[in-house]
Amino acid sequence: MRSRISGETSRNSSVKPATGQSNQLCVEAAQTAQSAANNANPKSSNSPSNSQSPDCRAVANSTSRASSGSASVTSPAKSTIRDSSCRSSTLPGMRGLLKCHALCGESFSRQLRSVSVHRFHPSLVLLVVTFLLLPATGSLEQQSQITIASLADGAWVEGTVDIEIAAEGDFTQVELLANNVVVASGSPGERLAWDTAVANATVPAGFTLIARAVYSDGSRVESTPVRVTVLYPRQLTFEAPGEGINIQPEWHPSGDQLVFKSNRGLEQHIYHIYTMDATGGDPVEILTDRSYHGYPGWSPDGSRMVFNSYDPENGTTHDMDIFVVNLSSGESVQVTFDPAFDDSGRWSPNSEAISFHSGRSGSLDVWKIPVADDGSPTGEPMQLTSTDTSEHCPRWSFDGEWIVYQADRDEGTDVWVMRSNGSDTRRVTDDPYYDGYPGWSPNGEWLVYDSERDGNKDLYLVSVEDGVQRRVTMDSAVDQHPSWSPNGHSLAFHSGRDDNLNLWIVDIPDITSPLVVPDAETDTGAGGLLLPLALGSATVALALFLRRRSP
Structure with missing residues (x-):
């Protein structure tokens, strides 16, 4: 038995003292x-x-x-x-x-x-x-003398987690325990794979992880516990390869539905708009008088949809403009009329403006245009960014005071925020990787985006105030275009996890909680407070x- 109290380690569990x-x-x-x-x-x-x-x-x-x-x-x-x-x-x-x-x-x-x-x-x-x-x-x-090196206390994980265990000593085997159950084992120096999958699980679950090293004589030493939360993404659409793709989900203001675009049953370059319940079920097509639809989003009252469109028979995608469709009648209203590329329209929470990005100034910039309740323009577009680099994919904060967007500057694409009038621009992420498709949390304190910072497009959260990052997904497939639910509990995104792009949802814990608090009945890993409490x-x-x- 190895003592973890003294600075030296003994292989003997019983030592006779000197006389007296x-x-x-x-x-x-x-x-x-x-x-x-x-x-x-x-x-x-x-x-x-x-x-x-x-x-x-x-x-x-x-x-x-x-x-x-x-x-x-x-x-x-x-x-x-x-x-x-x-x-x-x-x-x-x-x-x-x-x-x-x-x-x-x-x-x-x-x-x-x-x-x-x-x-x-x-x-x-x-x-x-x-x-x-x-x-x-x-x-x-x-x-x-043994630590879980690849996970921080309070981390979120999902899928199969690759775990690095650092151990010092003459060990023959290392084990990973989750809530006191051995879930993976291997040789010292070998990374362990923990499969977190649980059938039909959707709610985030807390686990206490302990690394255990084993000597040749069977004695053991354990690490300080690491508490993590396991997330369980679930699939909403199930088109197989060759049947079309489902991408770009956005939440209804009430949080009970999603809108997305799909080319199911269509030519590869043609997309239509669909809605579906956030709990799953059959998608319902939104009928309009347009043949192409991109980047759909809801009006604040949920009665209309904003999207970008062009005429595939008489133009190209460079001729894209912003449109609004009445969901009851299927009739659309054209919002922008510039020959340059206009894309990614989003309605302001107060219904008074639609933001979009456009190439009309020579490079992609963020713009907004005042509109009436039916989406028809009531004034001239206003340019909000004006640099020589591309700034695009704007989204409003839930209170309408701020706009987040992505900017291709320096050697990478980063996330920026500004006030809704274009002032107070501020860089939130600053790294050489791609960080794109940003969106707001309901309380305005966090942003969700997809990034390639770990070698693959996954979802991340970042604090607007201090830039603290939290990874959400870690699958080897592409996870992209996240949208935060109005109640703050879920993220919708599209993913290639099933060898085709489909819609997924992942429930997340309260982002304001710094640490995971596992079930008290399972939080009994050796090494934590067990010995002090016993004393x-x-x-x-x-x-x-x-x-x-x-x-």
Whole structure:
């Protein structure tokens, strides 16, 4: 058994102390207890008990002499110290007291009572408990010889998770435990794969992970626990390869439906608009008087849809403009009329404007245009960005005060935000990777986007305030175009997980929670607070026991 309290590691679980060592420890502990008792009650006196074992009688005699100025011990120790931490001659008095109680049993308890230990106050008990908890916790954290290196405490994971375990020592095997169940094992230095899949699971679930290293003799050492939340993405559409794709989902303002575009049953370059319940079911096509539809989005009241379109028979995608369709009649209204490329229309939450990006200034920039309730323009378009690089895919914050967009600047594509009038532009992500299709959380504090920062397009969250990142998906397929539900609990996106682009949804925990709190019944991994709590409980129990036994 390996000790994780001392700085050195021993392969032996039992060590015999040097002659007189345990008694010396008990004397020092009793002296400390006597001092505390005298301070609490100066009139107390010690009178050793006559019904003691030889060892404890020696301790009693030594204690009596110690109170008169002598600290010598002449009786040899006959007990074996079972805990390697007992071998330290620098144990604090009260911790030594506990060790001696374990060694000498009831007879030493009577000795403790004889030196007025039963007279200490509850505040002293609390002080001792605190004294024991803090050093034990710190020692465990510092001396752990095996760690889960690839996951931070509080991380979100999904699918099959590749886990790196760092272990120092002559180990023959490493294991990964999730809620005390071994879920993966391998040789030292080998990365472990944890398959988190659970049939029909949709709600995020907390797990406590512990890495365990095993010696050739079977002894083990465990890491500090790491708490993670497992997410369970679920598929909404199921077109097979060759049957068409379903992409670009957007939430209805009420949060009960999604709109998306699909070329199912159509020529590859033609897309129509469909809606479906967020819980699944059969998609319903939105009939319009246009043949091509791209990047659909809802009006604030849900009665209309904004999208971009062109005439495939008489033009190209470079002739794209913004349109609005009445969902009841299927009649569309043209919003922009410029010969340049206009795309990615989004309705403002107050219904007064539609944002879009356009190449009319020579490069892609973010624009907005005032509109009436039916989507028809009521004024001229207003340019919001004006740099030489591409700035596109704008989306309104839920309160309508801000707009997020992606900008192709420097060596990568990053996420930017600005006020809805184009002022106060600010870069949120700053890295050499592609970060695109950003969208807002309902409270405006976070953004969701897709990124290639880990070698594959996955979904990420980023704090608008401080840039803190949180990874959401980690599948080897493309996960793209996320949209945050109005209630803040789910993300819709399209993914190639089933070898074709289809719609998916993943439920997420409360983003404001910094750490995962697993089920208390399963959070019993060795190494955390288990030992400190045990020591503290033992201290309190001993104090109560002695108090009850006092005359």
